[in-house]
Amino acid sequence: MLNRRQIIQSALAGAPLINSQLFADSAKKAGPHFAPKAKKIIYLFMAGGPSQLETFDYKPQMKKMFDKDLPDSIRQGQRTTNMTAGQSRFPIAPSVYNFKQHGQNGTWVSELLPKTASMIDDLCLIKSMHTDAINHDPAKTLICTGNQLPGMASLGAWLSYGLGSINPNLPNFTVLNCAKWSGKVNVQGLYSRLWGAGFLPSHHQGVNFQAMGDPILYLSNPKGISRNQRKAMINLSDSLNQEHFNKFGDPEIQTTMAQQDMAFRMQKSIPAVTNMSAEPDHVKALYGPEVNIPGTFAYNALQARKLIEADVRTVQIFHRGWDHHGHLPKNMAGQCRDVDHACYGLIQDLKQRGLLDETLVVWGGEFGRTIFSQGKLSQSNYGRDHHPRCFSMWMAGAGVKKGLVYGETDDFSYNIVDKPVHIRDLNATILHLMGLDHHKLSFPFRGLDMRLTGVEPAKVIKKIINS
Structure with a gap:
């Protein structure tokens, strides 16, 4: 449930917070309406x-x-x-x-x-x-x-x-x-x-x-940053974002967390799918x-x-x-x-x-x-x-x-x-x-x-x- 402060903040920022919460429920139902071709x-x-x-x-x-x-x-x-x-x-x-x-x-x-x-x-x-x-x-x-x-x-x-x-x-x-x-x-x-x-x-x-x-921009880690260090940074960011989500309930915070985790996974998946040298x-x-x-x-x-x-x-x-x-x-x-x-x-x-x-x-x-x-x-x-x-x-x-x-x-x-x-x-x-x-x-x-x-x-x- 949104409190008055959150609703006012959403309105001032122009963010569709209530609609985003509606999306949080409907997103679980994503899928075709009928058999796709x-x-x-x-x-x-x-x-x-x-x-x-x-x-x-x-x-x-x-x-x-x-x-x-x-x-x-x-x-x-x-x-x-x-x-x-x-x-x-x-x-x-x-x-x-x-x-x-x-x-x-x-x-x-x-x-x-x-x-x-x-x-x-x-x-x-x-x-x-x-x-x-x-x-x-x-x-x-x-x-x-x-x-x-x-x-x-x-x-x-x-x-x-x-x-x-x-x-x-x-x-x-x-x-x-x-x-x-x-x-x-x-x-x-x-x-x-x-x-x-x-x-x-x-x-x-x-x-x-x-x-x-x-x-993709910023796919590679900066010089001197290892993959383990990057993972630790994302874990810390996720924990702070989770606290913020628990307090305010804005699903865009969850979007940020999901995208950061996706970016970390893409550091392995993207180089493989963009490697043209593997094509005969x-x-x-x-x-x-x-x-x-x-x-x-x-x-x-x-x-x-x-x-x-x-x-x-x-x-x-x-x-x-x-x-x-x-x-x-x-x-x-x-x-x-x-x-x-x-x-x-x-x-x-x-x-x-x-x-x-x-x-x-x-x-x-x-x-x-x-x-x-x-x-x-x-x-x-x-x-x-x-x-x-x-x-x-x-x-x-x-x-x-x-x-x-x-x-x-x-x-x-x-x-x-x-x-x-x-x-x-x-x-x-x-x-x-x-x-x-x-x-x-x-x-x-x-x-x-x-x-x-x-x-x-x-x-x-x-x-x-x-x-």
Whole structure:
């Protein structure tokens, strides 16, 4: 029972102490609502908004409309960003890249993604994604946390809260930020709130691995401090924290104790799971030539497989540089080269180890790009503005139908004409595949039952799920 002093202290500090105590009871009930099809997830986030027109949404009719204005009947008065709002024209820019049909269903894939094309029968391609936000920050925050405003819990944090941990010696939710990528212009920032816990207890937040030095900050003991000394320090800290908890009852004190103990255990578990030298050359070859360079997407993709194999539930890789307002053909080629081989390697490696049957893999960014050019247009050079009305993503692995193309856009890749999928639907589907009902997965905060999918309608995309 909280006394008046504790309640006042909680209110002044802005801490959801009462809600945290409610969590202390509900945390014991963590587990799926029904039998899951996937136990783990790897989310490959292409930050900046990859162009669907240069990857998966083939529009051959646009070649005949080069430099013609986008018809008003297609644009329908849609607002644009400030970057193109002042343009007097919206000239159509057909993709300069060729597409070919691949797989049993003849799925069209760009020449920029040859390795991805070769495994298209393993993927479920969704071409009818759409979102509410037109700028990067709110769009990334929305797809990662279910809300455009900061302060909400991320997908990985919700999975940790709803399902609990598999391996007590490793973080339940890990984040791998690529420090190296081909595109060096219009690089959007990444913020810890994209993998944060928000209003959930803080131990559910993602643990960000570093590209250089210790994989996790302060993993190594300071010089002159032995492991036995470190353990003695943690034991003393735990005893003092326990006294403080007995007095005030704040469950965040228990979170601190648990995280300190986890950090101590990780000093043994993390070096083992991040040791790339143990991987044979034939496995590394699956991921491409950059697999040995820390900070690359290929390196992180192999690291993701190792973490999944070690029973980390959620791994999220962020790869930046996809914001192509100008010089798109050149920059897009480099970005696709960064990820194409490694995506292929990741799927094949998971498959050969029997891990793909229990692991869901998701690829995509925060929105798509416009068919019209931003700025100057030529036969070989153009840029594309942000486009939230339609974009492409793919999923693979546990519970997802293989070789399926779901949804369709119009001839301009501007509006969805069949099977629209909002990002709330995507998140609801991911939760469903992990055994969680998005209506039931909630947390009391500020008088509301907070959910990843919010209060607006969201539906599970049942037609992409194996029965």
